[in-house]
Amino acid sequence: MSDNNTVTLTFSDGRPSIELPMLDSTLGKQVVDVRPLAAQGIYTLDPGFTATASCESSISYIDGEQGLLSHRGYTIEDLAYKSDFMEVCYLLLYGELPTAEQKQHFSYMINHHSMLHDQMDNVFRGFRRSAHPMALMIGVTGAMSAFYPEAQEVFDPRSREISAHRLLAKIPTVAAWAYKYTRGEPFMYPQNKLGYAENFLYMMHATPCESYEVKPVLARALDRIFILHADHEQNASTSTVRLAGSSGATPFACMAAGMASLWGPLHGGANEAVLKMLEEIGDVKRIPDFIARAKDKSTGFRLMGFGHRIYKNFDPRANVIRETAHEVLDELDMHDDPQFRIALELERIALEDDYFIQKKLYPNVDFYSGIVFRALGIPAAMFTPIFALARTAGWVAQWSEMLSDPAHKIGRPRQRYTGPQLREFVPVEKRGV
Numbered sequence: 001m002s003d004n005n006t007v008t009l010t011f012s013d014g015r016p017s018i019e020l021p022m023l024d025s026t027l028g029k030q031v032v033d034v035r036p037l038a039a040q041g042i043y044t045l046d047p048g049f050t051a052t053a054s055c056e057s058s059i060s061y062i063d064g065e066q067g068l069l070s071h072r073g074y075t076i077e078d079l080a081y082k083s084d085f086m087e088v089c090y091l092l093l094y095g096e097l098p099t100a101e102q103k104q105h106f107s108y109m110i111n112h113h114s115m116l117h118d119q120m121d122n123v124f125r126g127f128r129r130s131a132h133p134m135a136l137m138i139g140v141t142g143a144m145s146a147f148y149p150e151a152q153e154v155f156d157p158r159s160r161e162i163s164a165h166r167l168l169a170k171i172p173t174v175a176a177w178a179y180k181y182t183r184g185e186p187f188m189y190p191q192n193k194l195g196y197a198e199n200f201l202y203m204m205h206a207t208p209c210e211s212y213e214v215k216p217v218l219a220r221a222l223d224r225i226f227i228l229h230a231d232h233e234q235n236a237s238t239s240t241v242r243l244a245g246s247s248g249a250t251p252f253a254c255m256a257a258g259m260a261s262l263w264g265p266l267h268g269g270a271n272e273a274v275l276k277m278l279e280e281i282g283d284v285k286r287i288p289d290f291i292a293r294a295k296d297k298s299t300g301f302r303l304m305g306f307g308h309r310i311y312k313n314f315d316p317r318a319n320v321i322r323e324t325a326h327e328v329l330d331e332l333d334m335h336d337d338p339q340f341r342i343a344l345e346l347e348r349i350a351l352e353d354d355y356f357i358q359k360k361l362y363p364n365v366d367f368y369s370g371i372v373f374r375a376l377g378i379p380a381a382m383f384t385p386i387f388a389l390a391r392t393a394g395w396v397a398q399w400s401e402m403l404s405d406p407a408h409k410i411g412r413p414r415q416r417y418t419g420p421q422l423r424e425f426v427p428v429e430k431r432g433v
């Protein structure tokens with residue numbers, strides 16, 4: 001790198017070298033601007049985007065070495081302990097924390113738009129009862145495009161704002177109803193008098209024959225989990241939302257695309273996989289076997305809830321959620337929860353093991369979230385839908401940020417072609433003779 005912050009690309013075949021600008025970030029590393037390469041017919045190769053910034057964004061920042069996550073400049077710890085999910089949604093969307101008046105107005109509006117169009121019942125009813133709730137969420141969220149055709153005006157800021165509000169308001173209802181549907185229970189309508197997390201727990205757990213009182217400490221724990229999952233820079237699902245949205249697609253279809261990406265076990269599906277793994281381990285005595293399996297590549301088994309592409313020290317969300325797990329288990333008098341004990345012991349053993357130390361594999365956000373969910377009476381199949389519900393805040397903020405950028409372009413990666421050379425077409429009757 002030269003002094004004036006450019007990087008020089010030289011070629012061994014004698015072609016003239018190319019100067020590429022280095023761009024500053026407000027926090028963290030500079031990035032090499034490789035855009036001038038396209039005009040020269042040169043492309044970069046980076047499967048999995050390990051070294052490629054796909055966009056400029058002012059929403060979230062992660063420093064993986066320091067275990068730092070911040071949204072709009074506020075650390076995740078400050079937001080998790082001092083704020084609430086509605087404020088964080090506002091912050092992600094509008095860039096600043098709301099004043100008391102703005103917060104009241106925003107929360108009121110989100111609360112008062114949580115009902116689904118009555119005909120959306122039919123969309124749910126088209127699914128098999130045995131479907132995974134994520135399958136329902138993806139289908140129903142995509143189908144919302146049919147109910148709000150005006151949302152197609154994605155280059156109009158006001159239209160984007162209305163879509164953002166609709167999504168934040170209605171996705172909890174979609175998630176809770178997906179659960180009710182798979183249980184064969186009647187849908188419970190949202191209650192405007194309840195807070196965001198409280199309302200979600202109510203819609204999941206209440207039935208028409210029995211009212212359900214939400215314990216404030218549990219609603220607060222869920223609200224904190226929503227905050228921890230609200231946004232996370234350019235992860236797989238957020239990048240999916242951006243790529244889908246870059247063509248001008250309707251926001252509901254883009255969110256459904258994000259949910260599809262999130263569902264995979266290497267991403268948002270990991271929390272469900274952690275709980276299955278803890279159940280499979282069953283006893284602290286069996287932990288060493290599972291650690292050995294995770295270290296043996298031939299088994300294809302990974303310790304779920306461990307490791308992260310960016311965090312190489314610790315995942316700050318995992319620390320908050322471990323503490324939240326303690327609080328919730330204390331409140332419910334579940335200190336002896338066997339899975340929590342297995343999780344704590346698994347974490348202890350793995351963190352002392354050379355394999356995990358050398359590869360910098362630490363517990364991630366999914367490691368403890370399942371335990372909190374289970375204590376809240378939420379079944380494993382709903383873990384990823386809840387992640388999707390919370391991440392909708394980040395997806396919609398990132399989608400809107402992308403479309404508000406005057407330099408916006410459709411996303412269109414290049415490739416390194418490794419197929420056959422051009423060849424002559426042979427008619428079917430002449431093939432193989």
Ligand code: CMC
Pocket residue numbers: 235265266267268269270294295301302303304305306307308309310359361364365366
């Ligand atoms: N257990 C055992 N070995 C692991 C694990 C694990 N959980 N994670 C990574 N490794 C090994 C991996 O085998 C590889 O070894 P080697 O260098 O010898 O080939 C090395 O560590 C690097 O792994 P990688 O797959 O190249 O790293 P990545 O950055 O591509 O993957 C990850 C990150 C999160 C997909 C991966 O750590 C993983 O599969 N973890 C388990 C699934 C999980 O908990 N996912 C939730 C992520 S956090 C929430 C979210 O993003 O949604």
